[in-house]
Amino acid sequence: QGGIYVLGQAPGISSPSLPAQVELQGNNPNPFTAQTVIRFATPVQGHVSMKVFDLSGRLVRTLANEDMAPANHSVTWDGTDDNGRPLGAGVYFCRLEAQGRVLTQKIMMVE
Numbered sequence: 001q002g003g004i005y006v007l008g009q010a011p012g013i014s015s016p017s018l019p020a021q022v023e024l025q026g027n028n029p030n031p032f033t034a035q036t037v038i039r040f041a042t043p044v045q046g047h048v049s050m051k052v053f054d055l056s057g058r059l060v061r062t063l064a065n066e067d068m069a070p071a072n073h074s075v076t077w078d079g080t081d082d083n084g085r086p087l088g089a090g091v092y093f094c095r096l097e098a099q100g101r102v103l104t105q106k107i108m109m110v111e
Helices: none
Strands: 023-028 036-042 046-054 059-068 072-078 090-098 103-111
Touching: 023 090, 023 103, 036 046, 036 090, 036 103, 046 072, 059 072, 059 090
Parallel strands: none
Antiparallel strands: 023 036, 036 072, 046 059, 046 090, 090 103
16 A cells, blocks of 8 residues: 565665465464464465364364465464354364465364
8 A cells, every 4th residue: 555665685674584385384382272373384475275173074163265475474263163162172183275285283272
């Protein structure tokens, strides 16, 4: 929306480095009780899907399903399903789909 944008280096100005590949960088804290932050990176503009599944493979929450710019990103999951209902303690799987790659990570929620 107007303004000056700089990519590269200049005195007193630096740009964040862009990731080299799609990465699922983990969540913190893990295990968690109230909420956890899931970090991931995308190297190019494109569609990103971040979903959480339970141990039986059932989709319980969609955290992202949109086009995203190349950058380091994060989403917060509060342990609820898509209807806002709290889920029980246990093991869940976070699945990131971006640029033709699918990455999965185990997340543990405790009481």
